[in-house]
């Protein structure tokens with residue numbers, strides 16, 4: 001765990017109030033903790049009130065959090081994240097073309113990594129194979145995490161798969177429902193897409209110079225809110241579980257998990273049992289599938305992945321083929 005660096009006063013106030021778990025925190029204690037006057041604390045709380053927070057004053061005992069904004073709020077995410085023992089700069093944008101593109105631009109401009117870019121909506125949200133990612137301002141998460149890993153390019157494939165396994169564990173712990181993984185980058189609930197990952201990197205000669213891990217996760221969008229082309233094919237966590245999630249707490253847990261997973265990926269400890277872990281969530285294993293690679297179409301039964309993250313297929317003539325890329329369609333069981 002990293003020791004959180006010094007944070008802004010609003011983050012520290014929120015962190016203290018969240019840590020109190022509903023008990024009041026005195027203005028004097030907050031002022032002492034922040035190293036400022038009580039008036040300065042009160043001014044910060046006024047600022048937060050204007051952003052959708054409500055605080056109730058408990059006579060002679062202090063303040064407690066009475067209402068949190070439902071929409072993503074950077075200071076609230078940072079406060080939750082500090083509570084988890086992490087610190088990572090988070091930029092939250094009202095709108096951007098693509099958080100992956102924005103993160104790449106910031107990396108190119110020299111912003112120190114790691115950092116995260118979140119947006120309420122994207123005007124050019126992108127998926128794999130040049131597809132568009134539906135990115136309305138509807139309570140879903142559009143997030144990109146930027147790193148400078150200095151890795152061999154060949155390790156990118158396992159990076160995305162490793163992140164997928166971590167996301168499944170996180171979602172299962174957070175909302176009690178376990179998603180499935182469809183190789184290489186889809187998170188599913190009941191055969192419908194709940195999330196997609198898009199990892200993009202810039203290379204030096206033989207090394208990844210910088211890497212952006214993008215995640216679109218359908219968190220709180222309401223049932224029936226999808227455009228016609230996605231109706232019946234996409235689903236949100238809230239739709240699946242029947243209850244909306246606390247988006248700010250979830251975003252912080254996600255960030256914490258991604259940071260931990262990244263560290264484990266770099267130090268190599270993740271490789272132990274990785275393919276087995278993937279198989280736990282794999283929705284393709286043992287099922288008839290078709291893999292499309294350019295104009296090459298191969299049908300067979302999916303057997304899982306190998307240690308390099310390639311999809312293994314047993315074809316009709318009994319041969320085993322491995323795919324490092326491609327588009328997989330799940331066929332009906334014969």
Ligand code: BTN
Pocket residue numbers: 097098099100101122124125126127128129131133141142143144185186195196197198214215216217
């Ligand atoms: C896919 O399923 O093909 C991957 C979808 C990835 C979408 C996310 S949303 C945040 C980030 N910004 C983008 O433009 N794409 C990724």
